[in-house]
Amino acid sequence: MSFRIRKYAAIDIGSNAIRLLVASVTLFDEEPPVFKKISLVRVPIRLGQDVFTTKEIGEVNMNRMVKSMESYALLMDVHKVEKYKAYATSAMREAQNGEEVARLIKKKTGINIEIIDGSHEAAIIAMTDLHSMIHDNKVYLYVDVGGGSTEFTLFADGEAKASRSFKIGTVRLLNDMVTKKLWSEAEVWIKEICQPYAKVELLGSGGNINNIYKSSEKSTGKPLSYLYLSSYYEKLQSYTYEERVYYLNLNQDRADVIIPACRIYLSAMKWSRAKNIYVPKIGLADGIIKSIYNADKR
Structure with missing residues (x-):
């Protein structure tokens, strides 16, 4: 009988926040591995606000990043993490000093950050349990909304048929940095890839849709309807920022981006003619945890 528990960590450096996920993988004889989340820490550092307006990460956020990574290095140490990966997406990808910041963090904390593109990001997410939710006889449009970009992937016959990343993100929308032309491009592309299929379901991921789903009190696995999301969107808009924080119990850094996030999901549902959105x-x-495990078992 063989039994082993391995510990891995993933650092996701997004446009709206930086997250550390520590997870264990339990290996028992010839049974499938069991993945379990042990700890998730989220620090609300809005890199996108800097980058999308000034083209670089400012000194204040740079110092906050260093402190966050120092704390993440300590947490990984006390959790006895064997291996980790730190990936940065849209904001650091576009920052003129992105590589410079990555070098500084490596020097100060020992954490090595890899800056990845949208297609690499989509490929990593595809390594998750997403496939267990995709049925061969259904068609899905997977929508991952971030602060700087949104990744779309169409699944049909149990496999990915088309994938694209658009620079339509919540922080960009807050700063009025998404052109009508870009919205039109996304609309045309989604309508085009969904056109051959009579029925498409949406799969939504990202902190905002998770928050909306949690507040809906739907039982696990049940979708949100277009009607529900649309009415929630109207409700959000009827409140001031302060009211959203107080009455809806939203985090300060969530209470503003949740509105543009809703707009992206509703647009995707409208263009794909989806009536429901599932929230895995x-x-x-x-995906990072799965990719570390897959590389390790080779």
Whole structure:
């Protein structure tokens, strides 16, 4: 009988926040591995606000990043993490000083950050439990909304048929940095890839849709309807920022981006003619853990 528990960590450096996920993988004889989340820490550092407006990460956020990574290095140490990966997406990808910041963090904390593109990001997310939710006889449009970009993937016959990343993100929308032309491009592309199929379901991921799903009190696995999401969107808009924090119990850094996030999901549902959106609790960090495990078992 063989039994082993391995510990891995994933650091996801997004445009709206930086997350550390520590997970264990239990290996028992010839049974499939069991993945379990042990700890998830989220620090609300909005790198996108800097990058999308000034083209670089400012000194204040740079110092906050260093402190966050120092704390993440300590947490990984006390959790006895064997291996980790730190991936940065849209904001650091576009920052003129992105590589410079990555070098500084490596020097100060020992954490090595890899800056990845949208297609690499989509491929990592595809390593998650997403496939267990995709049925061969159904068609899905997977929509992952971030602060700087949104990744779309169409699944049909149990496999990915088309994938694309658009620079339509919540932080960009807050700063009025998404052109009508870009919205039109996304609309045309989604309508085009969904056109051959009579029925498409949406799969939504990202902190905002997870928050909306949690507040809906739907039982696990049940979808949100277009009507529900649309009415929730109207409700959000009827409140001031302060009211959203107080009455809806939203985090300060969530209470503003949740509105543009809703707009992206509703647009995707409208263009794909989807009546429902399913919300699997997965994201980039989950995919990173799977990718470390897959590389390890080779």
